[in-house]
Amino acid sequence: MTASATSGGRLTAGDAAPPVELPDTNGRQVRLDPSAHAATVVVFTANGCPFALAWHDRVQAVARDFAGRDVVVLQIVSNDETGHPEDSVAAMRERVANGDLAGPFLRDADQQVARAFGATATPEIFVVDRGGVVRYHGAPDGDHDDPSRHADWLRTALEDILAGRPVVRLLHRWAVPSSGASTCCGGTAVRRTNARTSCSGPRWPRWAERRWPWRPSR
Amino acid sequence: MAAVEVTTPDEARRLGFPGSPTFQVGRQDLFPVDASPALTCRVYQRGDGRSSPLPDAEDLAARLRAALLRPWDLPHWVDPRKPGRTT
Numbered sequence: 001m002t003a004s005a006t007s008g009g010r011l012t013a014g015d016a017a018p019p020v021e022l023p024d025t026n027g028r029q030v031r032l033d034p035s036a037h038a039a040t041v042v043v044f045t046a047n048g049c050p051f052a053l054a055w056h057d058r059v060q061a062v063a064r065d066f067a068g069r070d071v072v073v074l075q076i077v078s079n080d081e082t083g084h085p086e087d088s089v090a091a092m093r094e095r096v097a098n099g100d101l102a103g104p105f106l107r108d109a110d111q112q113v114a115r116a117f118g119a120t121a122t123p124e125i126f127v128v129d130r131g132g133v134v135r136y137h138g139a140p141d142g143d144h145d146d147p148s149r150h151a152d153w154l155r156t157a158l159e160d161i162l163a164g165r166p167v168v169r170l171l172h173r174w175a176v177p178s179s180g181a182s183t184c185c186g187g188t189a190v191r192r193t194n195a196r197t198s199c200s201g202p203r204w205p206r207w208a209e210r211r212w213p214w215r216p217s218r
Numbered sequence: 219m220a221a222v223e224v225t226t227p228d229e230a231r232r233l234g235f236p237g238s239p240t241f242q243v244g245r246q247d248l249f250p251v252d253a254s255p256a257l258t259c260r261v262y263q264r265g266d267g268r269s270s271p272l273p274d275a276e277d278l279a280a281r282l283r284a285a286l287l288r289p290w291d292l293p294h295w296v297d298p299r300k301p302g303r304t305t
Contacts, residue, residue, distance in 0.1 A: 054268065
């Protein structure tokens with residue numbers, strides 16, 4: 001696994017995405033190669049996070065709907081499995097076997113990739129364009145509890161990227177995009193000193209829409 | 219009503235805290251779950267089958283009403299007529 005940034009800063013629109021290479025549930029290395037796709041969606045998720053689960057089907061629908069449009073969705077579990085066996089590779093493998101995933105499901109056991117992106121929530125999404133630049137960062141949509149939203153923030157961002165337009169949402173740091181809406185959740189143990197995904201909580205401005213993301217995990 | 223923040227694994231073990239949020243009346247979980255104590259999130263299944271960080275409001279209210287029907291049966295209930303005595 002490789003990942004570049006270690007500063008602990010959170011990437012957002014306009015930042016260069018770090019290189020990523022992680023094993024999938026079969027141990028096969030999967031590399032983030034932005035130049036290979038019109039857009040690459042990097043989703044930090046967790047198997048036991050209620051917010052990630054609430055949005056899960058919507059994210060899979062995006063992966064399926066955009067698969068034929070040169071978009072790949074990489075879903076990454078970075079949680080410390082200590083005390084949270086649901087985030088182990090074995091548990092991930094089970095979800096894959098159940099057909100729960102619509103794309104590569106990657107394990108970031110040492111959390112280097114989460115740290116490189118500065119991800120602290122689940123689900124937390126970064127959309128990277130062909131040039132390797134983060135064009136969208138945020139939640140799938142504005143309400144985990146409303147499936148009718150259909151991950152519309154993410155879909156809109158992808159449509160903008162595919163059309164060669166500026167991404168309307170998230171034009172600048174901390175503005176609109178780092179889209180509000182609550183993502184997970186509290187307390188899924190990820191190593192304290194490292195990047196924390198799942199149940200997390202970044203420092204979004206209070207005016208950000210709704211409750212995304214939640215407080216940091218321990 | 220009291221909100222209790224569980225901040226350490228030891229505390230979670232001591233309280234038998236299966237994750238956040240947990241709703242208890244008389245130290246009994248309104249949504250009993252077979253899970254080890256942990257600092258984690260709970261996943262509630264909604265009536266329509268969806269997973270959620272919170273239970274259905276109606277379900278929570280119903281369980282709360284049921285749990286409070288006979289408060290004197292709850293452990294640690296304090297009889298307001300006899301302060302200091304608990305069940």
